Amino acid sequence: MADAPAAEPAEEDVIVDPWTVSGNINYDKLIEQFGSQPLTPALIEKFERVTGRTAHTWIRRGIFFSHRDLDAILDNHAAGKPMYLYTGRGPSSESLHLGHLIPFHFTKYLQDVFRCPLVIQMTDDEKFLWKDLQLDECHRLAAENAKDIIACGFDITRTFIFSDLDYIGSMYPNIVRIQKAVTYNQVRGIFGFDDSCNIGKHAFPAVQAAPSFPSSFPHIFGTRVDIPCLIPCAIDQDPYFRMTRDVAPRLGFLKPALLHSKFFPALQGATSKMSASDESSAIFCTDSQKQIRDKVNRYAYSGGRETVEEHREKGGDLATDISYQWLRFFLHDDAELARIGDEYSSGRMLSGEIKAELVKCLVPLVAQHQQARALVTDDVVKTFMTPRPLVGASAES
Amino acid sequence: MADAPAAEPAEEDVIVDPWTVSGNINYDKLIEQFGSQPLTPALIEKFERVTGRTAHTWIRRGIFFSHRDLDAILDNHAAGKPMYLYTGRGPSSESLHLGHLIPFHFTKYLQDVFRCPLVIQMTDDEKFLWKDLQLDECHRLAAENAKDIIACGFDITRTFIFSDLDYIGSMYPNIVRIQKAVTYNQVRGIFGFDDSCNIGKHAFPAVQAAPSFPSSFPHIFGTRVDIPCLIPCAIDQDPYFRMTRDVAPRLGFLKPALLHSKFFPALQGATSKMSASDESSAIFCTDSQKQIRDKVNRYAYSGGRETVEEHREKGGDLATDISYQWLRFFLHDDAELARIGDEYSSGRMLSGEIKAELVKCLVPLVAQHQQARALVTDDVVKTFMTPRPLVGASAES
Numbered sequence: 001m002a003d004a005p006a007a008e009p010a011e012e013d014v015i016v017d018p019w020t021v022s023g024n025i026n027y028d029k030l031i032e033q034f035g036s037q038p039l040t041p042a043l044i045e046k047f048e049r050v051t052g053r054t055a056h057t058w059i060r061r062g063i064f065f066s067h068r069d070l071d072a073i074l075d076n077h078a079a080g081k082p083m084y085l086y087t088g089r090g091p092s093s094e095s096l097h098l099g100h101l102i103p104f105h106f107t108k109y110l111q112d113v114f115r116c117p118l119v120i121q122m123t124d125d126e127k128f129l130w131k132d133l134q135l136d137e138c139h140r141l142a143a144e145n146a147k148d149i150i151a152c153g154f155d156i157t158r159t160f161i162f163s164d165l166d167y168i169g170s171m172y173p174n175i176v177r178i179q180k181a182v183t184y185n186q187v188r189g190i191f192g193f194d195d196s197c198n199i200g201k202h203a204f205p206a207v208q209a210a211p212s213f214p215s216s217f218p219h220i221f222g223t224r225v226d227i228p229c230l231i232p233c234a235i236d237q238d239p240y241f242r243m244t245r246d247v248a249p250r251l252g253f254l255k256p257a258l259l260h261s262k263f264f265p266a267l268q269g270a271t272s273k274m275s276a277s278d279e280s281s282a283i284f285c286t287d288s289q290k291q292i293r294d295k296v297n298r299y300a301y302s303g304g305r306e307t308v309e310e311h312r313e314k315g316g317d318l319a320t321d322i323s324y325q326w327l328r329f330f331l332h333d334d335a336e337l338a339r340i341g342d343e344y345s346s347g348r349m350l351s352g353e354i355k356a357e358l359v360k361c362l363v364p365l366v367a368q369h370q371q372a373r374a375l376v377t378d379d380v381v382k383t384f385m386t387p388r389p390l391v392g393a394s395a396e397s
Numbered sequence: 398m399a400d401a402p403a404a405e406p407a408e409e410d411v412i413v414d415p416w417t418v419s420g421n422i423n424y425d426k427l428i429e430q431f432g433s434q435p436l437t438p439a440l441i442e443k444f445e446r447v448t449g450r451t452a453h454t455w456i457r458r459g460i461f462f463s464h465r466d467l468d469a470i471l472d473n474h475a476a477g478k479p480m481y482l483y484t485g486r487g488p489s490s491e492s493l494h495l496g497h498l499i500p501f502h503f504t505k506y507l508q509d510v511f512r513c514p515l516v517i518q519m520t521d522d523e524k525f526l527w528k529d530l531q532l533d534e535c536h537r538l539a540a541e542n543a544k545d546i547i548a549c550g551f552d553i554t555r556t557f558i559f560s561d562l563d564y565i566g567s568m569y570p571n572i573v574r575i576q577k578a579v580t581y582n583q584v585r586g587i588f589g590f591d592d593s594c595n596i597g598k599h600a601f602p603a604v605q606a607a608p609s610f611p612s613s614f615p616h617i618f619g620t621r622v623d624i625p626c627l628i629p630c631a632i633d634q635d636p637y638f639r640m641t642r643d644v645a646p647r648l649g650f651l652k653p654a655l656l657h658s659k660f661f662p663a664l665q666g667a668t669s670k671m672s673a674s675d676e677s678s679a680i681f682c683t684d685s686q687k688q689i690r691d692k693v694n695r696y697a698y699s700g701g702r703e704t705v706e707e708h709r710e711k712g713g714d715l716a717t718d719i720s721y722q723w724l725r726f727f728l729h730d731d732a733e734l735a736r737i738g739d740e741y742s743s744g745r746m747l748s749g750e751i752k753a754e755l756v757k758c759l760v761p762l763v764a765q766h767q768q769a770r771a772l773v774t775d776d777v778v779k780t781f782m783t784p785r786p787l788v789g790a791s792a793e794s
Binding site: 125128129135164165166167168169170172173176177179180181182183184185187188193194195196197198199200202203205206 | 522525526532561562563564565566567569570573574576577578579580581582584585590592593594595596597599600602603
């Protein structure tokens with residue numbers, strides 16, 4: 001999958017597809033435009049009732065804000081029937097940044113909640129087809145990135161991570177079924193492809209669609225086609241799954257359900273793009289304590305005022321302040337977030353101080369990730385990436 | 398690969414691509430149009446000198462008439478260096494007809510001559526993408542057709558037959574390399590695709606191209622990229638390999654060499670299409686002696702005259718007489734073919750008599766095929782279709 005880039009509220013000239021997120025995004029309009037459903041308080045309440053778990057911070061704070069068929073997934077779970085989760089990553093860089101971790105932290109939470117199998121697709125083929133990278137390099141990055149993903153705490157008995165380059169053979173029957181059901185006119189409309197695209201790009205949407213169907217994983221689900229799939233992802237990935245849901249009934253398959261997140265903003269502000277190739281735009285999982293402090297202090301876009309006097313009087317702007325926006329993602333303590341928001345918006349807390357709060361939040365988060373990643377051996381990666389039966393594939397277990 | 402359909406000499410409105418062969422084909426013009434080379438007497442002489450074998454009937458009779466880089470293949474062989482052969486079939490029908498056997502009989506001869514590995518691609522994925530067939534049916538037909546192919550006498554220690562649906566995973570690295578190097582504009586120009594094609598069709602040329610490169614078969618050639626490939630095929634398949642030869646240098650691979658055949662004509666005549674779905678257009682490998690006799694007598698287009706008197710006077714027309722044309726393929730005895738040609742063209746032999754000559758030639762050919770096929774067990778098919786090392790892959794052996 002493509003990286004989930006940065007953005008936040010406003011209007012006009014908005015592009016959201018798997019390769020481009022630009023403009024000031026109005027997420028309500030996006031729901032309308034994409035034809036998805038808002039994640040309503042009633043549905044969140046049902047989620048908590050059915051799962052017996054508090055909704056994740058990112059659900060409660062509206063970061064995961066949109067869905068397709070989550071209701072049916074909850075009914076299925078309430079009936080004690082099996083399901084599975086599917087997410088992915090396009091491995092185009094050596095180390096992940098904090099934005100990359102969001103779908104995985106959230107998916108880890110969903111795996112804990114649903115106690116179900118999870119498949120994670122590393123689209124090394126996609127990155128090769130789209131980027132100026134060698135194939136071996138994309139394949140190597142898939143395994144490297146898998147270490148960061150495993151460090152998020154996934155259950156090794158319930159998780160299968162796969163590189164497309166390694167695993168494509170098992171999915172190929174479903175891939176050609178999907179390809180036969182989709183014309184070039186359709187993918188051109190959905191993805192904005194043109195005639196000068198390489199032919200691998202035209203075919204690739206079927207590769208990202210295939211893991212939405214349980215029969216793409218015979219070692220996990222056998223030949224069953226009745227096990228529903230839930231896909232947590234940033235909303236820019238939705239076009240793949242609109243296409244997938246469109247073809248599913250024609251193939252006799254279930255439509256995958258989705259849970260969509262908003263974009264994680266770049267350090268420089270919501271309208272600039274966070275990029276793995278721009279060191280200063282993001283905090284990376286490999287950054288040291290000093291690098292984190294320096295980047296936040298230097299680059300984090302501030303919602304503070306021109307002068308201390310003006311700031312004390314008018315207060316900081318929470319909507320544009322990146323330190324506050326990032327704390328909304330990573331500071332899970334609601335009371336503490338509210339306190340910081342009050343202090344900063346009232347002007348009692350200065351920009352340097354809210355940046356210090358963010359650093360205080362990020363340093364242990366990154367350190368913990370680094371510790372966890374250091375424990376991920378090649379053998380552990382190999383186990384996660386070996387096709388094998390998973391726990392929880394056929395019933396409650 | 399698509400079936401090799403029927404046709405023969407003349408002009409205008411000629412279409413030759415993997416899905417359509419129509420019009421009266423002038424093969425000299427086709428060589429010019431495709432940019433291949435004629436198989437000259439000098440090259441045939443070199444072939445015989447280097448291999449120490451008499452050129453095959455179909456080479457001597459101009460049925461295999463065009464090539465690309467055969468000269469380099471002969472030099473490579475003369476130097477004692479390894480090479481391999483690649484051919485294929487699109488499994489869209491239960492039983493093969495005689496036209497289908499031609500590339501395989503010829504490839505069997507080449508394998509005996511070069512004593513080298515051979516890979517045979519069953520494009521079950523292609524047939525699924527192009528035809529109104531279920532995927533499982535295409536896959537089943539691949540294994541069924543493999544029995545007919547094996548019955549042609551291939552060396553089990555030197556031959557790997559594979560279904561794309563089963564084997565795609567091992568070729569996928571090369572497939573995406575090829576896909577990345579080819580744009581939709583290019584395949585549209587080469588294959589006449591349009592925007593309403595399913596996206597699998599756009600991607601498929603890379604699947605047929607991949608076996609041209611030895612690294613698509615790591616179990617046979619390891620990681621070697623310096624082993625040249627020779628592809629015997631009907632000339633309608635050339636567009637795939639023009640594309641393949643175009644991308645090869647950019648990928649650091651050798652261009653595959655080719656040996657092109659003319660089309661085997663339908664019973665009803667050179668300008669009508671032989672089709673597996675039209676029982677009367679062809680002799681099938683499963684036909685009985687009686688069926689062969691009946692079809693030849695009823696349907697074989699005759700170059701004879703209106704009346705016996707006129708025939709005795711003017712003689713039969715060898716160029717349009719299907720019995721004679723088919724004997725050019727299947728009667729390997731040159732003297733006997735010359736005798737029949739003389740007799741018929743002089744009017745001494747009547748249409749019914751040349752049909753009887755054809756029946757006399759085909760009946761043992763088909764019977765022998767049926768006997769050989771009956772000996773092909775599922776275990777034998779499984780062995781041929783199992784990825785494994787082959788004899789002759791690295792040097793003379």
